[in-house]
Amino acid sequence: MFDWALLGLFASAFLSATVLPGNSELALLAYLKFVPQQVVLAVTVATAGNTLGGLSSYWLGRFAPPPAEGKSLSWLRRYGATALLLSWVPVVGDALCIGAGWLRLKAFPVAMMLLIGKAVRYVAIAYAIM
Numbered sequence: 001m002f003d004w005a006l007l008g009l010f011a012s013a014f015l016s017a018t019v020l021p022g023n024s025e026l027a028l029l030a031y032l033k034f035v036p037q038q039v040v041l042a043v044t045v046a047t048a049g050n051t052l053g054g055l056s057s058y059w060l061g062r063f064a065p066p067p068a069e070g071k072s073l074s075w076l077r078r079y080g081a082t083a084l085l086l087s088w089v090p091v092v093g094d095a096l097c098i099g100a101g102w103l104r105l106k107a108f109p110v111a112m113m114l115l116i117g118k119a120v121r122y123v124a125i126a127y128a129i130m
Helices: 004-016 025-035 034-064 071-086 092-100 107-129
Strands: none
Touching: 004 025, 004 034, 025 107, 034 071, 034 092, 034 107, 071 092, 071 107, 092 107
């Protein structure tokens, strides 16, 4: 049977990683309140949705006109894809993903850093409530 709640968790996580407002942490907490035995599945679904949402911002940044160079972009240029470990931080994370696209950072390292940063956050949230 299809689990609509997992689809909702995925959608919330995806949208939360874009410039659209969202709160995937609450969606994860709600899911785990009702189905605590599926913590690994829930964290995996939330991580996948949030990572793909971050990658959508990255790809939008690749197609946007290049921005004027500033302190933020020079910081991102200096740290490269590693800076995307902080992509989970509200507001800042969206800018990091878009900036990585603007700077044409390589997609694979960007995806890996997004995945790691977002997974660690969801694991920490799930661990805190279990």
